[in-house]
Amino acid sequence: MCGIVGYIGSKEAYPILIKGLKRLEYRGYDSAGVALLNEDLKVFKSHGKVSDLERMLQGVDLSGTLGIAHTRWATHGEPNDVNAHPHYSETKNLAIIHNGIIENYGSLKEELINRNHHFSSETDTEVLIHLIEDIQHNEGVDLLEAVRISLNQVVGAYAIVVIDKNQPDMLIAAKKGSPLVIGIGEGEFFIASDATPIVEYTKNVVYLDDEEVATINRAGELKIKTIRNKEKHPYIQKLEMQLSAIEKGGFPHFMLKEIYEQPRSIKDSMRGRLNAAKGIVTLGGIIDYEQKFINARRIIIVACGTSWHAGLVGEYMIEDFARIPVEVEYASEFRYRNPVIYEDDIVIAISQSGETADTLAAIEMAKSRGATIIGICNVVGSSIARATHAGSYTHAGPEIGVASTKAFTAQVTVLGLLALSIANKKGSIPKNRYYQLLAEMESLPAKVEKALKVNQQILEISKTFKFAQNFLYLGRGYNFPLALEGALKLKEISYIHAEGYPAAEMKHGPIALIDANMPVVIIATRKGSYDKVISNIQEVKARKGSIVAIVTEGDTVVSQMADYVIEIPDTDEAFVPIVASIPLQLLSYHIAVMRGCHVDQPRNLAKSVTVE
Secondary structure: OOEEEEEEOOOOHHHHHHHHHHHOHHHOOOEEEEEEEEOEEEEEEEEOOHHHHHHHOOOOOOOOOEEEEEEEOOOOOOOOOOOOOOEEOOOOOEEEEEEEEEOOHHHHHHHHHHOOOOOOOOOHHHHHHHHHHHHHHHOOOOHHHHHHHHHOOOOEEEEEEEEEOOEEEEEEEEEEEOOOEEEEOOOOEEEEOOOOOOOOOOOEEEEOOOOEEEEEEOOOOEEEEEOOOOEEOOOOEEOOOOHHHHOOOOOOOHHHHHHHOHHHHHHHHHOOOEEOOOOEEOOHHHHHHHHHHHHOOOEEEEEOHHHHHHHHHHHHHHHHHHOOOEEEEEHHHHOOOOOOOOOOOEEEEEEOOOOOHHHHHHHHHHHHOOOEEEEEEOOOOOHHHHHOOEEEEOOOOOOOOOOOOHHHHHHHHHHHHHHHHHHHHHOOOOHHHHHHHHHHHHHHHHHHHHHHHHHHHHHHHHHHHOOOOEEEEEEOOOHHHHHHHHHHHHHHHHOOEEEEEEHHHHHHOHHHHOOOOOEEEEEOOOOOOHHHHHHHHHHHHHOOOEEEEEEEOOOOOHHHOOOEEEEEOOOOHHHHHHHHHHHHHHHHHHHHHHOOOOOOOOOOOOOOOOOO
C-alpha cells in the first residue's frame, strides 16, 4: 500500500524515480508525485496514475540528481492533487514522502497551528514534516536530529524519506511498521518501499528495522541510528530477485503471467524440501522447532485475505495428517479481541508480502504472551520474516498482480509439507499414506501444468457470464476454502458480487438467491463428499441455477447435470485446492478482462496492506 522511491547519486533522478513508481504500481494507489532538488526544491504531484503525472510534467525542467517520489493510497484526506505526496514544510525548505499513519496527528496539528503553522492538505503526513521543521528551527538542531526527535513524539506507523533544500547532498529515511529498503550502488543510493524499483540497479540492500533512521549522503556514507539515538551497523544483504521476474514477459497482464508460473512456483516451493522416493520432507527454516510442533497443544494460524484461505486449507491438512487442533483467525480480528494464548501454542503467520500490518500486530501480541511464532511468507527480508522465531519462504517469486494467485498455491504447498513433516515425526499418519501423499505432492507441478490447458475453454465460458451481477461458489471439505478463494478472486478484479459457501450450508440461506440469473460454481471433484455434492447440484438445478462445475478428469455423472464442465487432473483430496484453483483464477481473470477492468490494479485495492 503506497509506494516510496528515492535516489541520490550522479545520475538524473527523475527517470529513475518515475520508473520506480511504475514498478510499485501493483501496491495500489490513487495519486502520485515527485520532488527534485537542484538548487531549488520543486514538488510536482497529481491525482490519478503515474502516467497522468508524466503527462503533466512534459516540457517541465526536471533536472536534479537527488529526488523522492511517491504513490499514495488515501487514508487521511480524499484522493486529490493537494493531498498527494510529497508534502512541503512551512517554509518549503523540506519535503517528505510517507507510508503509514500518524495516529496522533490531530493533536500535533493543533499544537502547530497555535505556533502559526499553515496547512494546505488534510493529511497526517504534512503535519509530520511541519513538526520536523519546527523542531529543527526552535531547538537549533540539524535535520537528522530533528527527524529523530519528531519520531519520538509521533504515534503510529511510518516509512519516510525527507530532503532539505539547504542540504542537497543528503537524504534522511526512517521506518516503523512500514517497509523500507536502501539499495547501495556505485557512488549512489536508492530507497524504496520494496526491492522492485532497486533490483535493476544493484543487488546490495539494507532493510531498515523498526525505529531506525538512516542518513545517506553523496560521499557514499550510510549511517543508521535508532530514534533513541543508538548507533547501528548497516547489515548488507544480497537480493535474490531477478529483473525478468518483475516484467510481463509477453503476457498482457501480470496476473495471467503469474497464473501460468504456478507449475514452477509450486516446484520451487518444494525444491530441496521434498524427496518422495526417500520419504523425506525437510523444512530447514523450522527444523529447530519440530519438537515444539510435536508437543503443541494447538496451532493458531493468523492471516488476511487470500492467505487466510490458504490457512483454512492448512487447518484441514494439519488436523487431518498431524492430529493437532488448529484455529484459523483473521489477523485483524485476532489482534483486538483479547484471545487466549498459551505459552506452548504455535502461531503460524501467513503473508505474501511479509508486511501485512494486521498480521504483524497479531505476531507482536502473540509473542508478548510467550507463543512460538512461525512465518510463511514470500519476500526475503520482510518484516514478518524478521519478526518471527522461525519460518519458511514460499519461493513463489515476485507477485505483482494485486489479486494473489501463485502465492496462494505456494502457501498451500508449504503448509502441506509442514503438515506431512509433523505427521511423520509424530507418527500420526500410516507410512503407506505418508508415502502416497509425498508422491502426490511431487506430481502437483505437472498436474497444474495440465490444468492450465483449460484456458481456452474458460475464455469461452466467461463470455456467457461477463455481465452477471452475482456469483455463488460452493465446495465441501477441502474445497470449501477454495470456494471462498474463488469468490474473492472474482469480486477483487471483476467487481461482481460473489460469495463462497460450504455446499451443505446452501439450504440455510443462500438457496433463496438461486434463480435462472444466478451462476453457481461448484467444486465437484470425485474425492471427498462427492455424492453429497451431487445432491447440492440437483438442488441448484431444480431452481434453474446455471452451474459451472469443476470436476475430476473423466467424470460422467456431474457432466450430465452441469451447464458447463471444467475438468482437472485427478489428485488426492488434500491437494485439490492447488489444482482446482487454476480454473477459478482463469475464470475471474477472463471475466474481468471482458468487463474492461484493470486486472493488475483493481480499484481501491493494494497488494501490500501496510495500514489498518
